[in-house]
Amino acid sequence: xxxxxxxxxxxxxxxxxxxxxxxxxxxxxxxxxARNISxxxxxxxxxxxxxxxxxxNHKCTIIARRQLAxxxxxxxxxxxLGEAEVLADAGxxxxxxxxxxxxxxxxxxxxxxxxxxNLKVAVxxxxxxTAISEAASAAGVTVGILVEVDIGMNRCGVExxxxxxxxxxxxxxxxxxxxxxxxxxxGHVVYNDDPVERAELLRKDMQQAIDTRRLIEDRGIPVGVxxxxxxxxxxxxxxxxxxxxxxxxxYPTMDWCYARLAPEFEIALSVLARVISTQAGRAVLDVGLxxxxxxxxxxxxxxxxxxxxxxxxxxxxxxxPNGPGWRVGDTAELLPSHACTTCNLYRRMYVHEEGxxxxxxxxxxxxxxx
Ligand SMILES: Cc1ncc(COP(=O)(O)O)c(C=O)c1O
Numbered sequence: 001x002x003x004x005x006x007x008x009x010x011x012x013x014x015x016x017x018x019x020x021x022x023x024x025x026x027x028x029x030x031x032x033x034a035r036n037i038s039x040x041x042x043x044x045x046x047x048x049x050x051x052x053x054x055x056x057n058h059k060c061t062i063i064a065r066r067q068l069a070x071x072x073x074x075x076x077x078x079x080x081l082g083e084a085e086v087l088a089d090a091g092x093x094x095x096x097x098x099x100x101x102x103x104x105x106x107x108x109x110x111x112x113x114x115x116x117x118n119l120k121v122a123v124x125x126x127x128x129x130t131a132i133s134e135a136a137s138a139a140g141v142t143v144g145i146l147v148e149v150d151i152g153m154n155r156c157g158v159e160x161x162x163x164x165x166x167x168x169x170x171x172x173x174x175x176x177x178x179x180x181x182x183x184x185x186x187g188h189v190v191y192n193d194d195p196v197e198r199a200e201l202l203r204k205d206m207q208q209a210i211d212t213r214r215l216i217e218d219r220g221i222p223v224g225v226x227x228x229x230x231x232x233x234x235x236x237x238x239x240x241x242x243x244x245x246x247x248x249x250x251y252p253t254m255d256w257c258y259a260r261l262a263p264e265f266e267i268a269l270s271v272l273a274r275v276i277s278t279q280a281g282r283a284v285l286d287v288g289l290x291x292x293x294x295x296x297x298x299x300x301x302x303x304x305x306x307x308x309x310x311x312x313x314x315x316x317x318x319x320x321p322n323g324p325g326w327r328v329g330d331t332a333e334l335l336p337s338h339a340c341t342t343c344n345l346y347r348r349m350y351v352h353e354e355g356x357x358x359x360x361x362x363x364x365x366x367x368x369x370x
Contacts, residue, residue: 009348009360018352019331023274024291026346027333028253028361030353032268033063036251037070039264040234044072044246049238052077052096052227054249057340059083059365060349061090063252068092075118077227077247081109082368084119090364093117096146096227098183098247100128100156106370107131111139111176120144122183124158129171136176145171146183146227149212151205153188160208165216172221181225182216184209185247186237190230193260199236210242232261255339257296270302270333271342272350273318275326283322287334288315291345296337304332 013021021027044051053067055078064076064087075094078084084095094117101110101121113119114136123129123145136143147167150157158164164182171179186205192198206228213223229237229246238246250258253269271292273285292299298309299318307320318334326332336342343349344366351359 009362011360013350013357014359016357017355018272018350018357021272021350021357023272023331024287025272026343026349026363027270027272028349028351029266029268029270030351030358032266033252034066036254036265036268037063037067040231040248040251041067041070041072043235044238047072047238049240049244049246050074051234052245052247053252054078054098054247055083055087055365056080057249057251058253058343058349058363059086059368060343060361060363061086061092061365062361064092065090067252074245077249078365080365080368080370081106081113082370083365084113085109086364086368088113088117096120096122096144096183096245096247098122098146098148098185098227100124100148102128102131104131107135110143111135111141114141114143115139118144120146120180122146122148122156123167123171124148124150124156126167126170129167129174129177133174133176139176142176142178144178144180146181146225147171147179148183149209151184151186151208151228153185155185155187157184160212161215164212165219165221168216168221168223179221179224181223181227181244182209182213184226184228186228186230186233190232191261198233198261202233202236203240206237206240206243210240213242231258231265250339253339253343255296255337255342256300256335257337258339267335269339269342269349270335271299273332273334275328275330275332276317278322278326278328281322283320283324283326285318285320285332285334286316288313288317290315291342292318292334292336293338293341293345295341299334299336302333302335
């Protein structure tokens with residue numbers, strides 16, 4: 001039997017109505033996503049702070065290149081070395097891995113990549129930087145380093161102030177490293193539903209990173225950037241004096257959960273599903289937890305806000321009350337609660353416009369977890 005590779009792109013579907021696609025299929029409303037990208041680029045036009053869009057949202061290099069081409073962007077952010085490799089292969093030459101990279105094999109890949117592109121990585125421990133320094137100097141390359149400062153998310157990051165200054169000083173002493181600035185992500189306020197409270201909290205917490213910058217600079221070490229921000233905080237964080245880069249992720253695709261936080265962006269991502277059974281008032285769709293993630297809530301159904309999926313969703317099925325009167329073979333678009341983990345489940349997305357497939361884009365970063 002001839003099994004096509006998982007990444008194979010079937011372009012024959014271009015021009016067909018989306019309902020003709022084999023299901024489940026990841027769909028992207030092309031014009032809506034393009035409007036999201038230009039709206040965000042427009043916000044940053046002629047501003048001091050600029051975008052560094054986060055690849056973890058869509059993991060698709062065509063979208064990343066479109067984000068850069070829209071302007072107001074200095075490079076791309078990603079979370080994983082495997083994503084940075086994919087970006088470099090696509091010709092994107094300024095990449096921040098906003099995460100700590102640890103492990104001998106990983107560092108060998110890191111320094112190989114640093115020989116090809118302007119690569120920066122976040123750190124919060126002397127052990128990470130000595131290991132990167134050893135690998136980088138053995139390879140004869142320089143790796144850009146951002147000290148991650150924990151401004152309240154309690155994930156990675158040193159305490160603001162003195163500990164960040166100490167780490168910056170160590171980085172400056174070690175060969176193969178270039179101290180580029182501070183990584184500070186306000187992830188603990190991004191999902192705050194109240195925009196006024198969200199803005200207040202993030203101004204207060206981001207100030208810790210700005211004060212840390214001043215402290216380091218006052219002691220004679222230049223700080224190139226503070227990099228942080230998100231799709232729900234860009235319009236506050238992006239205006240703070242001292243913050244240079246905004247790592248907004250979700251805005252090209254959006255999802256129903258994020259739509260309440262940043263309603264100025266349109267939900268462009270959906271999963272096309274097909275009704276495969278209708279028994280006893282139920283409609284069973286051919287998408288389950290392996291096709292649409294549910295950690296922020298179950299998917300909603302586009303055009304049918306009244307249909308609530310029951311809490312039970314299995315690996316390959318979701319079961320809806322058949323209020324809309326679906327028949328076997330009908331299709332429905334599911335709107336995921338979390339676009340970023342849903343894109344990671346697919347190898348390609350079908351771009352559509354006015355109900356027809358207009359392109360098929362590979363999701364090269366999907367599954368690149370290491
Ligand atoms: C380091 C970092 N920066 C920025 C973001 C912002 O992404 P989004 O715009 O999707 O909230 C995230 C989200 O996970 C992140 O982890």
